Amino acid sequence: MTAFRTLAAIIGLCLVTAIGFVAIAWRSPIAPVPPPNTASFDRELLRRGAQLAAAGDCNACHTAPGGRAFAGGRALPTPFGTIYSTNITPDPDTGIGQWPEEAFRRALAEGVDREGRQLYPAFPYDHFTLLTQEDVSALYAFFMTREMVTATAPENEISFPLNVRMLLAGWKLFFFRQGPYQPDAAQSAEWNRGAYLSEGLAHCGACHTPRNRLGAEKASERYGGGEIEGWNAYALNEASPAPVPWDTESLRLYLKNGWHDAHGVARGPMAAVVDNLATTPDADIKAIATYVASIAGPVSAERQQAAEALVAAARNPAGKSASGTETSGEHIFHATCAGCHESERPLPFGGVNLILSTGPSGPNPHNILNVVLWGLPPADGARSPIMPGFAASLSDQQIAALLSYVRARFSDKPAWPDLEKKVREARNAGRPDTVYPAHGIDPAEAMLNRGEGP
Amino acid sequence: MTSALVTRRSVLAGTGALVVSFSSISRALTQTLDTGQREKPPLPGSLKENPFLDSWIRIEADGRITIFTGKAELGQGIKTALLQVAAEQLDVPLASLKLITADTSQTANEGFTAGSHSMQDSGTAILHAAAQARAILVVEAAKRLGVTEETLKTKSGAVIAADGRKLGYGELVSENFLHLEAQPQSPLKDPASFTVMGKSTPRVDIPAKVTGGAAYVQDMRLPGMVHARVVRPPSYSASLTNVDTAGAEKLPGVIKILRDGNFLAVVAEREFQAIKAMRALSAAAQWAQKPSLPKQSELPATVMALPSQDTAIIDRRQEGIVAAKKLEATCTRPYQAHGSIGPSCAVAVWNEESMTIWTHTQGVYPDRQAIAQMLRLPPEKVRCIHVEGSGCYGHNGADDAAADAALIARSLPGRPVRVQWMREQEHAWEPFGPAMVTKVSAALDEAGDIADWDYAVWSNTHSTRPGGAGSLLAAQHMAEPFALPAPKPIPQPEGGGDRNAIPLYHLPSARVMHHFLPAMPVRVSALRSLGAYMNVFSIESFMDELAEAAGRDPVEFRLKHLDDVRARDVVMLASERFGWDSFQRRLGRGCGFAFARYKNLAAYCAIAAEVEVERETGRARLVRAVAAVDSGQTVNPDGVINQVEGAILQSASWTLYESVGFDDTRITSIDWSTYPILRFDAVPASVDVHIIDRPGQPFLGTGETGQGPAAAAIANAVANATGKRFRDLPLTRQRIKNVIGV
């Protein structure tokens, strides 16, 4: 509510300078055109567009659970209300079929739709604005050749005055800088490519950078860890809570395969991201890994040493604790978790040894809570890690006891406060749909994707 | 067999009193024969091997009737169908009958319950035995009542005279009443008069299964029973180098730890204690392993490079064919798992120097022989009793679990031992359906008809079933191990890897080669329909390619090459009920058709499928399937429908998702995470099965007839939806996406 009031105050100020403001905020519509002939697009352009759309994670927001690809309608909860993603299939009436490329470019670069309406920054045009003209053209070609789906997204659930879209022009005055990407001459070409992709299309900061009260990424805390759909998007900067620090190589493998043996498997919204990245060219993945690793900077020798000790401990079967001890949390761990998380089953399909997992070491218990409550659902017909959810079988108090035990045993961080309350909140938030099944994790299939399979 | 009959006769001793003179029976049974001049035709079904009527039917003096079958209930509903046959031909209420299934002390040796043979073998035997028993009862009644047989009727377990006098079957029997050899022909009832056969009958086993009744071997709890778990080696090549059992021995409830070579097991008072001890023992065990498995990514090449024994199963190629068009294709299938939901289980007890085993084996007699050999006992010291297990789709871990239980039980005289496998043991150690490769080339003539056909299939054996102790894992792992017997191809006409490799279509010039591969890098055996799944997938996919090349509709093209009227009937019925001619192909939606007659001698099955392919992900989903089936005389129509529905859904799962994973040493498909199968979100909107009943015709095995046609219909529908042909199983979303591209 504080955010609401502050925003309202700013809006008030804006109204004072109404005339000037309207001049800024008003954008002219771009005339509709008949949907382009799908055969008119170059195959190579389409292929690149497909890779870019995947790297941009477009389907994650623009596809409703169980819905048709890119037909929109997914609910995106924000502190200001629920926004529903739009239909970006080329359907002329309910999608973007009548958008000329110029309108598509303007939406990505400026956050304004074909009709001239200001777009909410839930659509991360603050990142997409960095895209090159060529990449925008490839994306346009890709979306214009998708299957047309007639589908209208539900009305956004945002109350007055934030539902007055023109006011978003004010938000942009404060928080939006138009692109394109400016390379850093001091850095390598690979780093610049990685920065271009990460800051632009892949919009990593949209989740991994905390947001201010007005919903804008805090420039002062870049990659300091954010929140998305009830999940913690962990800090990627020096504050990263990962027990084993990330480096270029581990990031590359994780982003390519969806898991890493010293970190575990991607879950929550990140599972969808890595699924999509499976089709991204290796060089681009490497570039992203290079850039993201540079955000945290070099790892201290001390931290590196500690990490190596953890990896060694995880490999040592004697490190497993015996069952039948004191607390109920420990009992529950042994009966429900140890079967996978302390077994010989290798990753990615076995459970990660929790001393390597970031979950128990996170700044808050959101992620481990979501996983314990809702599990990891099976991918449809593809090899994927499966974990059952325990929302039905364990009470708030039992999950709190379990997580206290896990935190104490598998991290060196202080206990999470108010655990039981947090369990209750996560349970009541009821977002089992945010634990995405992982489709991109099958090593055999990954081989097939690289053309190495039968 | 002899021993079984001896046992049977001793069981029968003491019943009834009267002996019917052989001549009158013989007269009753030979009435239907035209003359006694010709050599006797063979006895029908399993009567061939087990001719005595009392191997199948026993009638007590109090009127109770027991039916015996050497076949086992595998969830296919065989109990109900056999009871229907007996009830119909004996004229008794089904509910009054008792049925004893596969038990080496009580029933005939009918080999394995496999290959869709149960109705053809046991059903036919019971059909004739029941009809002949009824005739004998009528003869006896006629004599007692002083009337002619023609004036008598049978109803509800009694023979009734025209004047209303009535003799219950129990009143008519005497000692060894039915200990007679069956005759080749029987006074079968007119199918038009059937009241039980041909009518959908609720399965006798279902009520207990849905209410928590003791329905499975897993549910057995014998007095004094203990629980065992086996620690299986981590891979085929592993040998146990060292194990410190001290830690596990100290755990609560542990009774015994058994080590015999690479066979390691633990017995505890309670089940979870056994599991905990198994985990401790597993952690303590050290194994030496070496890479022994082929590269999964090069599987087809590996399969084709194995040394092979080559047989032309038909070779009637014509010279000088003038081909207007020539096409060829290569199809591949990975190893695929049975994946029963319940891991294998058995209970065994060693009492007074004899072993009794309750097992969900498909063959109590072969299993007994193998286990006896493993234990170095005479077979009569071992009794195998079939008790249902979780779904059986061929040679899974059942026989091995029985051997495990027996080996462990022998070390604990007097205490029943229950062994159940863990999920990862079931997945890693069951014998898989073999990887296969097929190659086909064909020529079309000017008229667009098939002028020449050349087909080849490469495959391991499809049966490593017990035919000796060497087939059993426990026997292979013992310190003095038994070697796996040399694999042999299953001969035509049924065939193994070459099952259904010969198309039923009219082919003026054809050759079919079977490249049998004796070397087995991965443990393999029978999986529902054996090679038919892959051969029908290959042939029927190719038929669509040929139809397209000929510019013909796939259904029309098939009919043009089908002479068999019953085959044509199922094709036309499936196509009509599906709405083939009016199907509107839409973007991402396609339809496909396929047909086969299982083994070219069992049930006919045609399937039309509608498939949806998601362009962005490549995900293919079976949306709708319509099947038409001809099983000859249908006994339980709903049972047939249930089997064919199941075949379609299971085959859809195989076809769209399934392949066993392995690295250079270990099987890596060890659970449902690493061996995904069909889940509810991908279940079709509808599956319709239509039966063409053929009253009075022989039973045609149906349990496996759907596997191949379902796979090909789906693949053809995917091709129709995407415009691309997929010849490598399974048709995963990644494979499809890779081919359809952006």
Added chain:
Amino acid sequence: MKLKVNGSEYEIDADPDTPLLYVLRNDLALNGAKFGCGLGQCGACTVMVDGKAIFSCLTPMLVVEGKEITTVEGLGSIDNPGPLQRAFIEEQAAQCGYCIAGMIMRAQALLQKNPDASDAEVRAALEPNLCRCGTHMRILRAVRRAADLMRTAAHGSERRAP
């Protein structure tokens, strides 16, 4: 430890971390819940605890103390089957039947909470449970039939109410 199963209370003498599955099967001789995977991947062990479907193979006895545990035996008997059991018999919704008790318990939890569950909701609810025989179409039909039976029964009792 005391457990409430199918309306009766039992004193159980087993380690508190023993999965409920083994307590039900071996200590209480209830056959319904089955061992399938021990990993929560197949649903064969599904029972209901306080109205919710859970995997009994991964639920230690200690966390269900004092809660209402219901197994398929608690829904009816062979002579007097409950609505779901009746529906499964009437639809002949089983082949080997090993998964069916788990399916029934998951469906029971769904229909108790949502008697008018749509087909999509039934499918989504049954997603954790595997069937290998391919009985899915019949299982879906049986759940729909059971929902009808339950509704009819509910209406019947309403009408009887004064």
